[in-house]
Amino acid sequence: MVETPVTIPEVSIPYAYRSLDWDALVREYPPAPTFFTTTYLKSPEEIRALQESRLARAVAHAYSTPFYRKRWDAAGIDPRAIRTLDDLRTIPTYVVDDIRQSIEAHPPFGDYQALTFADAARGPLRIFTSGGTTGRPRPTIYSQWDRNVGAILRARAFYLAGFRPGDAVQNTMLYSTHNGAFIVDEALYNWCGCIPVTTSAGIVTRSRRQIELMRDWGVRGLVGFHDFLMHLAETAKEMGIDPVRDLQLRNISTMGGKPRELEKAWGCNASENYGMHEVQVVASECPAKEGMHLWLDAFVVDIVDLDTGAPVPDGEVGSIVITALYKTGVPVVRYDTKDTARLLSRDRCACGSSLPRISSILGRADTMVKLRGINIWPEACGEIARRDPRVAGEFFCYAERRDGRDEMVLLVERKADVDDDAALQRDLAEMLRTELGVSIVVEVRPPGGTQELTRFGIEAKPRRFEDRRPKG
Numbered sequence: 208m209v210e211t212p213v214t215i216p217e218v219s220i221p222y223a224y225r226s227l228d229w230d231a232l233v234r235e236y237p238p239a240p241t242f243f244t245t246t247y248l249k250s251p252e253e254i255r256a257l258q259e260s261r262l263a264r265a266v267a268h269a270y271s272t273p274f275y276r277k278r279w280d281a282a283g284i285d286p287r288a289i290r291t292l293d294d295l296r297t298i299p300t301y302v303v304d305d306i307r308q309s310i311e312a313h314p315p316f317g318d319y320q321a322l323t324f325a326d327a328a329r330g331p332l333r334i335f336t337s338g339g340t341t342g343r344p345r346p347t348i349y350s351q352w353d354r355n356v357g358a359i360l361r362a363r364a365f366y367l368a369g370f371r372p373g374d375a376v377q378n379t380m381l382y383s384t385h386n387g388a389f390i391v392d393e394a395l396y397n398w399c400g401c402i403p404v405t406t407s408a409g410i411v412t413r414s415r416r417q418i419e420l421m422r423d424w425g426v427r428g429l430v431g432f433h434d435f436l437m438h439l440a441e442t443a444k445e446m447g448i449d450p451v452r453d454l455q456l457r458n459i460s461t462m463g464g465k466p467r468e469l470e471k472a473w474g475c476n477a478s479e480n481y482g483m484h485e486v487q488v489v490a491s492e493c494p495a496k497e498g499m500h501l502w503l504d505a506f507v508v509d510i511v512d513l514d515t516g517a518p519v520p521d522g523e524v525g526s527i528v529i530t531a532l533y534k535t536g537v538p539v540v541r542y543d544t545k546d547t548a549r550l551l552s553r554d555r556c557a558c559g560s561s562l563p564r565i566s567s568i569l570g571r572a573d574t575m576v577k578l579r580g581i582n583i584w585p586e587a588c589g590e591i592a593r594r595d596p597r598v599a600g601e602f603f604c605y606a607e608r609r610d611g612r613d614e615m616v617l618l619v620e621r622k623a624d625v626d627d628d629a630a631l632q633r634d635l636a637e638m639l640r641t642e643l644g645v646s647i648v649v650e651v652r653p654p655g656g657t658q659e660l661t662r663f664g665i666e667a668k669p670r671r672f673e674d675r676r677p678k679g
């Protein structure tokens with residue numbers, strides 16, 4: 208019998224190692240340690256010149272997408288006229304709801320992506336989403352360039368946090384369709400010389416197993432969200448493991464949260480970062496621990512008034528507006544994140560850098576509730592309650608209208624061995640009123656009693672707030 212010959216069609220594949228100009232990448236966005244002896248030490252004038260040299264390309268790239276073109280045309284913006292940071296500030300901002308509407312009108316990816324899957328014929332692409340604490344996760348298509356700049360930025364943060372080649376680093380971010388775990392992984396593996404220990408979050412590797420791995424594999428670095436890392440420290444103690452004596456942990460890198468609390472709980476160094484999936488890490492704490500330096504070679508960052516959108520004076524609370532200068536996938540120009548912070552200092556830091564420093568994120572502008580003229584964030588309520596040793600740590604807030612006035616209700620979990628809920632409730636309400644200057648309704652719940660609302664350990668980030676007030 209004569210067999211019919213079968214041919215395997217030949218298609219060229221854009222191999223990762225040949226699809227990127229690696230030399231240009233590290234020249235434009237130097238990784239650690241080079242970055243810390245070059246760009247990190249530049250004067251404010253040099254940094255501004257570097258930003259402005261990257262602006263035209265970023266703006267032209269954004270204008271190539273229908274999302275930006277429509278908005279800018281309507282506002283009479285000529286992208287070719289945007290040359291300086293002051294010009295950039297004439298462009299209208301957008302918010303997460305604009306992205307959500309774009310996805311609804313143009314499912315499933317919206318009209319803000321500058322790439323389609325077909326572009327993978329020219330170079331590797333990835334797609335990930337936001338962590339999605341509110342609403343549906345937002346997809347982002349990343350080019351190979353964007354992944355690597357993002358990973359270099361994250362690796363700089365890890366270098367500042369003390370991670371060094373040969374360190375095993377446990378990554379407790381959720382490996383899923385979310386970006387978070389993967390950018391950490393890519394940074395550790397490609398740009399730090401660290402060995403990622405891919406435990407993922409508690410839903411993948413149970414807390415006790417996380418601690419056992421940390422001990423048995425001699426893990427030196429730890430990455431994750433504040434709340435889960437605090438929970439892990441508690442777990443270690445329950446297992447009779449002393450985080451300081453029995454583990455080799457040296458450094459922690461966390462997104463948001465309270466690094467000083469982590470240092471106390473784990474008896475090691477901890478540093479804080481700020482960022483989001485569209486643009487990766489934007490600011491990171493240095494060893495001086497007096498704020499997070501903004502990565503201004505990759506971004507332009509403004510802090511603006513929550514109502515007017517105008518830049519606020521340094522030191523005042525406002526919303527963070529971000530322009531990414533490096534993106535070749537999804538453009539990000541004048542994104543009003545509604546994350547609130549203040550600019551702490553533009554002076555040269557003890558570490559030698561003049562990159563401006565911002566505070567920790569105070570909360571999201573859209574979870575801020577105005578009670579009797581005072582701005583209250585759920586995170587602040589939870590943080591105050593946690594100072595009471597009878598409180599286990601987990602909490603959830605909701606706003607509601609009671610008898611014609613707005614109230615914030617704080618549900619907080621007590622420790623298992625606390626028996627007088629009423630006394631705890633009274634003390635917490637008093638503490639909150641003293642600290643915040645306004646009354647908060649407190650309800651004490653048993654351990655695990657807020658999990659249905661927070662989805663702690665189930666979703667990438669715990670939910671902390673719901674607005675139950677009537678709309679309009």
Ligand SMILES: [Zn+2]
Binds near residue numbers: 560
């Ligand atoms: Zn510094």
